[in-house]
Amino acid sequence: MLHITLAINVQRINAQQTKQFTPLKHGAHRIGKRADSVMAKWRGYGLGQFITWGVYSMPGGEWNGKQYDGAAEWIRSWDGMPQSTYDSLFHHFNPLKFNAIAWGETAKGMGAKYMVVTTKHHDGFCLWPSKYTDYNIAHSPYKKDIIGQLVNAYNKQGIDVILYFSVMDWHNPDWRYEIKTKEDSIAFERFKKFTRNQLIELLTRYPTAKGLWFDGTWDKSWASNGAFGDELEQELRKLHHGLIIGSRFHADEYGKRHFDSNGNLMGDYEQGWERKIPNTISDVHGNDWECVMTVPENMWGYNKAWKGHIKTADELIEMLAKCASLDGNFVLNFGPKPDGTIRQEELNLAKDIGDWMKVNSEAIYNCGYAGFDKQDWGYFTKSRDDTDKAYMIVFNVPVSGALRVKVPAGKTIKKTYLLNQPNEAFEPEQIVGNEYFIHLKKTDHTKPFVIVLETANSQIKQADGNAKT
Ligand code: 1KN
Numbered sequence: 001m002l003h004i005t006l007a008i009n010v011q012r013i014n015a016q017q018t019k020q021f022t023p024l025k026h027g028a029h030r031i032g033k034r035a036d037s038v039m040a041k042w043r044g045y046g047l048g049q050f051i052t053w054g055v056y057s058m059p060g061g062e063w064n065g066k067q068y069d070g071a072a073e074w075i076r077s078w079d080g081m082p083q084s085t086y087d088s089l090f091h092h093f094n095p096l097k098f099n100a101i102a103w104g105e106t107a108k109g110m111g112a113k114y115m116v117v118t119t120k121h122h123d124g125f126c127l128w129p130s131k132y133t134d135y136n137i138a139h140s141p142y143k144k145d146i147i148g149q150l151v152n153a154y155n156k157q158g159i160d161v162i163l164y165f166s167v168m169d170w171h172n173p174d175w176r177y178e179i180k181t182k183e184d185s186i187a188f189e190r191f192k193k194f195t196r197n198q199l200i201e202l203l204t205r206y207p208t209a210k211g212l213w214f215d216g217t218w219d220k221s222w223a224s225n226g227a228f229g230d231e232l233e234q235e236l237r238k239l240h241h242g243l244i245i246g247s248r249f250h251a252d253e254y255g256k257r258h259f260d261s262n263g264n265l266m267g268d269y270e271q272g273w274e275r276k277i278p279n280t281i282s283d284v285h286g287n288d289w290e291c292v293m294t295v296p297e298n299m300w301g302y303n304k305a306w307k308g309h310i311k312t313a314d315e316l317i318e319m320l321a322k323c324a325s326l327d328g329n330f331v332l333n334f335g336p337k338p339d340g341t342i343r344q345e346e347l348n349l350a351k352d353i354g355d356w357m358k359v360n361s362e363a364i365y366n367c368g369y370a371g372f373d374k375q376d377w378g379y380f381t382k383s384r385d386d387t388d389k390a391y392m393i394v395f396n397v398p399v400s401g402a403l404r405v406k407v408p409a410g411k412t413i414k415k416t417y418l419l420n421q422p423n424e425a426f427e428p429e430q431i432v433g434n435e436y437f438i439h440l441k442k443t444d445h446t447k448p449f450v451i452v453l454e455t456a457n458s459q460i461k462q463a464d465g466n467a468k469t
Pocket of ligand 1: 052071073074215274292300
């Protein structure tokens, strides 16, 4: 038995050694995390707000009394609504109740440190007055630049802004899914110039933007133009100091997306965590990452019906804690209404999350993976600066009231107390070696809560608690 196992291991090692390295011009340009201060700030954001807004908020997932089953911002792709009708909606887009300052206050109240906003979704409608297409906000009855107002209002609240941009553009006649003919390739060359122009325009108009958030980059047309995307990315980075771009912009020269042909992450952070969260630290491969999450199952733009399960504030706080515990940011989507207001359900969630953050954000901001074994009661986080202070974000209180903690080898617990009641210390019970129980004094919590865990290097070499068996 042992003999067989060894043989398999040897084979594996050989396979690794002979694995081919593919020389790439347009793959990853850096291995590992960015080390600069702009990215360090991004890493510390913890919580963000995503805003999906455009003319799709007008039908709100419904046309002629019929309900569209997909996400509301995709309604243009539905047979039930003629594309020409959709493309005329903007003549009536007039969000008179839009108040960028009020949105910024909501985001601030929730505890968001950054905001991602759709400058242009797949439908091609631009919320800024773009020089490169008339299909933009200046040609709507509303007229005013929405992106500019948001950038200013959010920056005044101390919230950084990242610009969402869909490369795929259903409105531009030069967009192609695939390049099949000479004509296609001529059209797509024009489209590439248009895309470059719009991106330079955005960065020039909104110099305080911290990054670009790309979407609609999966089609063959774009993925087979990896060299163009990569060179454009380098150009944009030169233009805009510290610019943050995730793994979703360009493919490598073999059409590989996110991770290049050698398995290395392209861009500054992994952008594949859309509406999903990794389970263990090994799932994130040491990279920066961010999760973007919707409140209902899969609806970004405003949907009148809001079908299916609607996540609660506690569920969302748990997702936020889980992300922080695995080194990622959590970004919650809002889909404002066509009149420019945010629906009451979302305002309530922002308030409830904010109320929790006011007490507990120390366990989220600038926190990451703590290096402790995961336990069933919730999530450990640790400040990226303070190596001897961890947080236990507790969601599931066991009937015993005893929370199991296993501190890393070579550490002991120095002090344990509730984050919001620092004077009330717990006395951890040592189970064996570096494993402890923290006995809660009350077990009828109605909200997730945070326990601070101060550790110290253990003086005495620990006995068999750490021994490998
Ligand atoms: C599964 O295919 C898609 C394609 C596009 C799922 C979602 C999306 C878009 N990305 C999100 C950030 C939303 O903007 C959504 O419309």
